Amino acid sequence: MSVSTFGDLAQSYVIRRANARLGREMQTLSTELTTGLKSDRRSAVSGDTGMIGGIERSLGRVAALSSAAREANLHAGGVQSILERVQGEVNRIKPDLLNSGILGGAASPNLMAENAEAGFKSVVSAINTAIGGRYSLSGTATGTPPLRDGDAILADLETLVGGAPDADTMIARIDAYFAPTGAFMTNDYQGNDGTLAPQEVADGMTVTMELRADDSTIRDTLAGLAKARFANAGAFGTKGVEYEAVLQNAGAQMLRSSDELTDHRAVIGANEGRIELAETRNANEETALQKARADLIGIDPFETASRLRETELQLETLYAMTARLSRLSLTNYLR
Template sequence: MSSISLGDLAQSFMLQRRSVSLRENMSRLTDELSSGQVADVREVLSGNHNYLTGLERSLEVLDSYSVANAEVTYFTGAMQTALDSVQTFGSDLGLDLIMAGGGPIGVVSGNPSDNARIQLQGIIKSLNGDIAGRSLFSGTATDQAPLPSAEDLIAQVMTVVAGQTTPEDIVAAAEAWFADPAGFDAMSYAGSTTALAPFVLSETERVTLDIRANDDALKELLLHTTVAALGSDPALGLDIPDQSKLFGITGIGLQSNQDQLTSLRAKIGFTEERIALISARNQAEGTSTEFARNTLLEADPFETATELESVQFHLQSLYAVTVRSSQLSLVNFL
């Protein structure tokens, strides 16, 4: 009867190879147990990566939508803040002008025209605001401010109302200029007449922000504020009663304009609500997609722990055999 045995060197190589294999398995199982995901994705998917690739692509797309959602949320929030300031300026000035229109100039502290100039500067500063270099109220012309300085706008309106002798005629001339496409829109408004491109927030949802500094509500605000700033200008030649009357007309106009500004802000508020709902849906979809991916690649912790214990036992047994083999010698055998 013949027998086949391994030489010492071959046996040493065999034990070493087995040791390396067991250590690799133990390292893989340890990683799977700590991460909760399988190490060999190809084996789990049986070579078919289409489903996993689809899930990962969906997650990447949802991440890009998340960035767009954050951008438009920031943008609309800045617009809302700017319009809040603008409405406050108009409301406060309107009350002061109404008080000034009810009696002598001294009824309110300071000169109403000077107050109107200060408020106009604040209004224009808010409407010329930008976020990360993108103008808020210029439409697609996001690289430039939509309105001129307060002094320039006052000078333009002064040219329009010059020669008018009554408060009613002054307001009427200013209204005609602000309403004329060849007037305010052509001479003062420096933004675009085109709205910003819609923000893509999901595969089916788009959000458009079409609020510019030449909106009728904002032009109405600028009209009455600018005319009020000219009320006490000597170039108009109005006496004190006519000045008071002009302040009263513009003050009432500013108070009436509050409803228009509220509607404008409500429009942005509705858009903000839509953005929040779309963002919540995207987050829910992202969570479910990530859960599906993790389930697909999930390693069973109990099975992994059992297999790891088995590998550790085999590795310890191999070490014991290796030690005993190294102690074998002809002297000991004899």
């Protein structure tokens, strides 16, 4: 009777091959169990990969649109927050300005100047807020803060209007400073006149964020606050009609600015609504596409888990057998 045996080298080779095969199978089954999809997609669709390729491309596009929608939502929410802060400052100081002519001044000249200066600096700081590492009110120059520092702007204005002989002169100088061709545009606004391109957030849906810090609403807001700040710096003093005329002009400007800020916030709110709708559409489309993909190349998780456990047991058995064989020797046998 003949006996077939394996030499040590052949035996080692067989064990290594089995170990490699089981290892690959475990890796494949683990990946499939994690993703819920078959690894061999070509076999799963009998070689017809056109449909699954189309689904994968659509999923990639939806993922890109979803990312764009999240970015647009961050941008819109950030600008909305900026305008809320600006409008808060306007509404805080507006009542004192509007009451100045009726009550002969609702706040002392020094207190009025201090409040207006604090409001001016707060508005500039809000406008210079970076959203996600970008400055949203600088046009397309998103790496540059929209405005110079508030103290620097106020210093230039003080030089311009200090000692103005009458209310009309002070008002005219400040209005000219913040005019479309004034010093504010050439010295203080650091962005550009570009407009961010419309951003596609879902198939057939785009949003556009056009507001910049050189917008007339922002300029009017800063001009009104500047008038309130420097009303007590003219040569006409703080007791007569000239002083009150500057404050009343500033109050009227704040009233217009508040209404215009509300309009801007409504536009941004509408964009936020469109973005929310886009995110919902993207999520629904992604769910539908994932289901279609799973119908084509999805796995049975229970079957795959059973196969994975079976493979693990085979690998454990192989390791145990390898350990026993490694301990076999003629010396141990003769003992």
